[in-house]
Every structure is written in structure tokens, then in C-alpha cells.
């Protein structure tokens with residue numbers, strides 16, 4: 001009789017342990033806050049099952065004008081790791097960190113990239129003091145994307161050393177995919193005459209993209225979506241499109257499409273479709289991942305450039 005009870009007890013204890021182990025696994029996931037959707041996707045690729053990612057500015061959201069909610073502060077307060085872009089992209093983050101009481105490490109994903117400085121034409125025209133602005137959209141160059149991924153892996157390994165080998169393996173696999181994608185992007189543009197490597201976007205989010213892949217990019221707004229372009233800005237852009245014979249203009253998922261529709265109509269250029277610049281799409285749409293974002297953007301840009309051949 002005793003052995004039987006013992007067996008039952010052992011079984012019961014084993015079940016308890018199994019149950020608590022499952023709970024512990026869920027509880028023990030590294031809680032990561034990513035400031036916006038592109039970083040959220042990168043963290044998922046590096047962290048896999050060991051991490052639970054919360055993205056503050058979600059799909060199709062505009063991080064330039066985001067206003068943190070009390071729920072966001074609560075999520076940040078309970079996190080093990082916070083991942084931001086840096087380069088002035090998340091102007092709201094310092095205050096959010098303060099409000100949340102978060103004291104843990106912060107990964108600046110862009111650390112180590114070569115920042116792109118820019119001055120707006122308007123500043124030059126008005127003789128404003130020459131203060132170069134840093135372009136925050138560094139993820140639009142896949143080589144930078146690989147630096148982002150490495151910074152994220154380092155951050156995850158520092159808060160979860162037991163997972164370091166897994167993060168390393170995930171990072172290697174993901175970086176290999178990004179390297180292949182980079183080769184594909186370069187091959188796609190190499191097949192188009194250089195004179196056609198020109199395009200227009202609504203806000204200046206593709207500066208790193210243009211520099212990396214040899215594309216001249218004009219835009220109607222500056223590096224942020226915060227300020228609306230003036231009538232003069234738009235008139236100048238239309239003149240430029242006609243003068244430089246640019247055949248296609250693009251809208252972005254984070255900006256109001258009406259402006260570029262107007263620019264296309266008045267300049268005679270065609271609308272080349274929607275690009276994903278500062279945010280991914282929802283699942284099931286054109287760009288739910290960082291890799292899909294590049295595939296979507298490059299396919300649309302190349303198609304528009306080919307139209308003008």
C-alpha cells in the first residue's frame with residue numbers, strides 16, 4: 001500500500017513540477033520593449049521563443065508623432081530590456097522611461113552605424129544657421145540592419161546569459177538572410193540604367209537606402225513627418241519632377257497619401273504605390289517583416305523605374 005501511495009505522490013509531485021516548470025518558462029521569458037515595429041521584428045528574429053516582445057508604435061504607426069499611453073509606461077516599467085533606434089527618432093522615449101520607473105538596460109540599435117547628416121533645402125534658402133540634422137532612418141540600409149541585429153543580440157545576452165548561444169545562432173541565421181537580401185537589392189538596381197535611379201517620396205525616410213543602393217531621392221517633407229510642407233515646397237518639388245524627368249512618386253504607409261497624389265497629378269508623374277518606411281504592415285499585408293518591407297519597396301521602385309525605360 002505504501003509503495004502505491006508513494007508512487008502516486010511521486011507522480012503528483014512530478015506533475016506539479018512539470019506544471020510549475022511550464023509556468024516558469026512563460027514567466028521567465030525576457031520581456032522586451034521595442035520602440036517601433038521594425039525593431040520588434042528584429043527582436044523576435046534574434047530572441048525567438050525566449051523573448052516576449054511588446055512593440056510601442058505598432059504596424060503602420062508613425063513613431064515621429066507617437067504619444068505614449070499610460071499602458072505603454074506600465075509595459076516599459078515591467079520590462080527586462082528596452083530597444084530603441086536612437087539618432088533622435090524617439091523624441092518621446094526619455095520621458096517615457098522616466099515616467100515608467102524603468103531602470104534596466106537600453107539597447108540603442110543604431111549604435112555603431114555611420115550617421116547620415118542632412119540639412120533641408122529650406123534651411124539653406126533661409127540662411128538658417130547651419131545645424132546638420134541626423135537622419136534617424138538608418139534601418140533602410142541592410143548593412144546597418146545587420147548592426148542593429150548584433151546590438152540587439154548583445155543586449156539580450158546581457159540580460160539572459162543562459163540564452164547567449166541561442167541568440168548567437170539566431171543572429172547568424174538572420175544575418176545570412178539579410179546579406180542575401182542585400183545582394184538581391186543590389187542586383188535589382190544594377191539591372192536598371194543609372195539615369196533612372198531617381199525617385200520621390202513624401203518624407204525623407206530613404207536617405208540611407210538611396211546612399212546604400214545608388215538612388216537619388218527627393219522628398220516633399222524633411223526627415224520627420226511632423227511638419228507639413230508649404231505650398232512653396234510643393235511647387236518646387238513639382239518643378240523638380242518635371243525638370244529632372246522623374247517618372248514616379250511614392251506614398252508611404254505612415255504619411256497622408258493626398259499630398260503625393262496631388263504632386264503626381266500636377267507634375268504628370270505616376271504614383272508608384274505604397275512604400276514602407278518607418279513601420280511594418282499588419283500581418284497578411286505587404287510588409288509584416290523587415291525582410292518583406294525591403295522586398296515590397298524594392299519591387300515597387302524597380303517596377304516604377306522600368307516603366308520609364
Ligand code: ZN
Pocket residue numbers: 064137203204205223224225277278
Ligand atoms: Zn520617418
